[in-house]
Amino acid sequence: MRGESRAIRERKALARWLAEWRIDRVLSEVSDGCDWSGEAAVILPGSAGARRAGPACGDIRLLYPVSEGAPLSRPVYVALIEADAGGAFTVAPFGRFSDPALPGEWRTGFRALPARVLCLWNRRRISSAALRGSWRPARMPAGKLRKAAAILMAIRSGADPEDVAPGEVGPPARHPLDPRFRYEAAEAAAFDGEIRALEKAAARLDEGTAAGGIVGEGAGAERLLAAEPAAPHEFGKKPRCDSPHGNGERR
Amino acid sequence: MAGIGDWTVWKQTCALDLCPPGTQSELRAFARSRFLRYAIAYAHTTNGVDPKALTPEPAEAWHLFETWFRLRNTREGKSYKEWLFARCCPDSPSLLDAVQGGATLLMRDVVRERLARELPKRRQVSLNAPAWEGDEDAPELQELLPDASDTRREAERRELSGIAAAEALETVSGLNSRERVALLARELGLPLSHPAVVRAADCGKSQLSVAYHTALRNIAEGVRARHPDEENHTLASLSVAVFDATKKQIILWGRSEMACRPLFYMVEAADAGSGRLQEKPVSAGQGSTLSGRRPGA
Numbered sequence: 001m002r003g004e005s006r007a008i009r010e011r012k013a014l015a016r017w018l019a020e021w022r023i024d025r026v027l028s029e030v031s032d033g034c035d036w037s038g039e040a041a042v043i044l045p046g047s048a049g050a051r052r053a054g055p056a057c058g059d060i061r062l063l064y065p066v067s068e069g070a071p072l073s074r075p076v077y078v079a080l081i082e083a084d085a086g087g088a089f090t091v092a093p094f095g096r097f098s099d100p101a102l103p104g105e106w107r108t109g110f111r112a113l114p115a116r117v118l119c120l121w122n123r124r125r126i127s128s129a130a131l132r133g134s135w136r137p138a139r140m141p142a143g144k145l146r147k148a149a150a151i152l153m154a155i156r157s158g159a160d161p162e163d164v165a166p167g168e169v170g171p172p173a174r175h176p177l178d179p180r181f182r183y184e185a186a187e188a189a190a191f192d193g194e195i196r197a198l199e200k201a202a203a204r205l206d207e208g209t210a211a212g213g214i215v216g217e218g219a220g221a222e223r224l225l226a227a228e229p230a231a232p233h234e235f236g237k238k239p240r241c242d243s244p245h246g247n248g249e250r251r
Numbered sequence: 252m253a254g255i256g257d258w259t260v261w262k263q264t265c266a267l268d269l270c271p272p273g274t275q276s277e278l279r280a281f282a283r284s285r286f287l288r289y290a291i292a293y294a295h296t297t298n299g300v301d302p303k304a305l306t307p308e309p310a311e312a313w314h315l316f317e318t319w320f321r322l323r324n325t326r327e328g329k330s331y332k333e334w335l336f337a338r339c340c341p342d343s344p345s346l347l348d349a350v351q352g353g354a355t356l357l358m359r360d361v362v363r364e365r366l367a368r369e370l371p372k373r374r375q376v377s378l379n380a381p382a383w384e385g386d387e388d389a390p391e392l393q394e395l396l397p398d399a400s401d402t403r404r405e406a407e408r409r410e411l412s413g414i415a416a417a418e419a420l421e422t423v424s425g426l427n428s429r430e431r432v433a434l435l436a437r438e439l440g441l442p443l444s445h446p447a448v449v450r451a452a453d454c455g456k457s458q459l460s461v462a463y464h465t466a467l468r469n470i471a472e473g474v475r476a477r478h479p480d481e482e483n484h485t486l487a488s489l490s491v492a493v494f495d496a497t498k499k500q501i502i503l504w505g506r507s508e509m510a511c512r513p514l515f516y517m518v519e520a521a522d523a524g525s526g527r528l529q530e531k532p533v534s535a536g537q538g539s540t541l542s543g544r545r546p547g548a
Contacts, residue, residue, distance in 0.1 A: 007396065010396055011396050014392065014396055016367075018382055018392070019367050020364070023293060023363045026292055026293050026295075027289050027292060027359045027363055028359070030292045030359070060322065062330050062334055064334075064337060065334055065337050065338045074356055074357065074360065075320060077322075096360060098364055098367065098368075112321065112322045113320075113364060114322065121440075135330035135333055135334070137329070137331075138323050138328060171396060172396070174491045174495075175390060175394060175395045175396075175487060175490055176467040176471045176490055176491075176494045177382075177390050177395075177471045177490070178382075181463075181467055182464060185437060185442075185463055186460075188440075188441075188442040188443070188444075189442045189444035189460070
C-alpha cells in the first residue's frame with residue numbers, strides 16, 4: 001500500500017468489491033429451496049437473549065429476526081456506537097462484503113467475516129427496548145470503538161473519513177452508473193425496514209398486545225421488551241470525500 | 252435428509268463434531284448440496300468452470316458454514332444458531348423450512364466470499380474492463396473513479412463544470428417527479444422505503460426504487476447522447492460533473508416543493524457550526540427527531 005497513490009489504491013479496492021458484488025448478484029438469483037414463505041417473526045419472551053445483560057456501547061449485537069413483510073435474508077450484526085440520555089443507541093450495521101464499498105464503510109480489522117466491515121453511513125438510532133431481543137456475540141475493544149466514533153464524527157462534520165482511517169475506508173462513488181448507488185439504496189432500505197419492524201414490535205409490546213406476530217411463551221412468560229418509547233431513526237450525513245479529487249463530491 | 256431433530260441437536264451442541272454420526276452426515280450433506288446449488292448458478296456465468304470442482308467435500312462445506320458467522324468460539328459467539336431458529340415459531344410445522352431456508356441464505360455469503368477469494372485474480376483486473384459483466388454499456392473501472400488528482404487536467408475540469416451546470420438544468424427537467432423525489436431522498440441520506448419519502452413520491456417503495464435506478468441511468472445516458480463524439484474518459488468525467496450539478500438542482504427543486512418539505516425537516520442540522528448534528532422534531536405523530544446531513548449546505 002505504501003507508495004501507491006490514493007487513486008490507484010481506491011481503484012484496486014473498488015475492483016475487489018465489484019468482484020464480490022458481481023458474484024453476489026448471480027447467487028442472489030438462487031432460491032433457498034424451501035417451501036416457506038415467511039411467517040410472522042416472533043419474539044420469544046424468556047429466550048436466552050432476553051436474560052443477558054442490557055445493551056451497552058461497544059456491544060456487537062445480532063438483531064432479532066423481526067421482519068416487515070419479506071423475511072430477512074441474513075443475520076444483521078450491529079455495533080452500538082453511542083448512547084444518549086434517553087436510552088437510545090446509535091447503531092451501525094456490519095456489511096455483507098469483505099471490503100468496504102464506500103467512504104462511510106470501515107474495515108474493522110476483525111478476523112470474523114460478519115464483522116469485517118462496519119457501515120457507519122447506514123447508522124440509525126434505536127431504542128434499547130428494540131434491542132432487548134438481540135444477542136450479544138461479542139464486544140468491540142475500546143480502541144476500535146473509539147476509531148468507529150472518530151469516523152462517525154468525521155462523517156457527521158463533513159470531513160473525509162480517509163483522513164481518520166487512511167486505507168481503511170472505501171472509495172467514493174461518483175459516477176451515476178456506479179453499482180454502489182444501487183447497493184447503498186438497497187442496504188439503506190433493508191436496514192431501515194429491520195429497525196422499523198423492531199421498534200414497532202417494541203411499541204406493540206408496550207401497548208400490551210400480543211398480536212401482530214409477537215407471541216408469548218406460555219402463561220409464565222416474562223415481558224421481553226421494556227416500556228420505552230421507540231427511538232427516532234438517525235439518518236446519516238453521508239461522508240464527503242472531496243479530497244484529493246477536489247470537486248466537492250460527497251459520498 | 253436432515254430433519255428438524257438434527258438441526259436441534261446441532262443447535263444445542265457446541266459443534267457438529269460432537270453430534271451423533273447420523274446428524275453429522277445429514278447436516279454435512281445439506282451443506283454440500285447448498286454449496287453445489289450456488290456453485291452451479293455461478294458456473295453458468297463463466298466459461299469452463301466445473302461447479303463440482305468449486306464445491307468442497309461435505310465436511311469442509313459444513314466447516315465453512317459453521318465458522319463463517321461465528322464471532323467467537325463461545326455459545327454467545329455462535330448466536331446465529333439462535334437466529335436461525337428464531338425466524339419461525341418453534342411449534343410451527345414450517346420450522347424445518349425456516350431453519351434450512353435461513354441456513355441456505357447464510358451459505359450464500361459463505362460461497363460468495365470463497366469464490367471471490369479463490370477464483371478471480373484480483374490483481375489482474377484491468378482498468379479498461381467493464382465494471383460488471385453482461386452489459387455492453389457498463390462503464391470501465393477507471394471511469395467509475397476518474398483520477399482527479401491529475402492537475403494537468405484542472406482546466407479541463409473547470410470547463411466540464413461549466414458544461415455540467417448547464418446540462419443539469421436540462422437533466423432535471425427531463426426527470427419525472429418520482430425520479431426527482433428518489434434522487435432527492437438519496438441525496439438527503441433517506442431510505443427510499445421511508446414512509447415520508449413514499450408519501451412525497453406518491454407511489455410504492457418498489458416503484459420508487461425503480462425510479463431511482465432509471466434516473467441514474469438517464470443521467471449517464473443523457474450525457475452520452477449529448478456528447479456522442481467524446482472519448483470515454485471525458486464522458487466519465489462529464490457524467491460525474493453532471494451528476495453533481497444535478498444533485499444540487501434537485502435540492503433546489505425539492506426546497507420549492509411542498510410535498511418534499513418533510514424530507515428536509517427530517518434531516519436538517521440544527522448546529523452545523525460545531526459539526527455535531529442535532530435533531531429536530533419531525534411530526535407530532537412520529538414524535539421523533541432525526542439528524543442527518545444539511546441539505547444544500
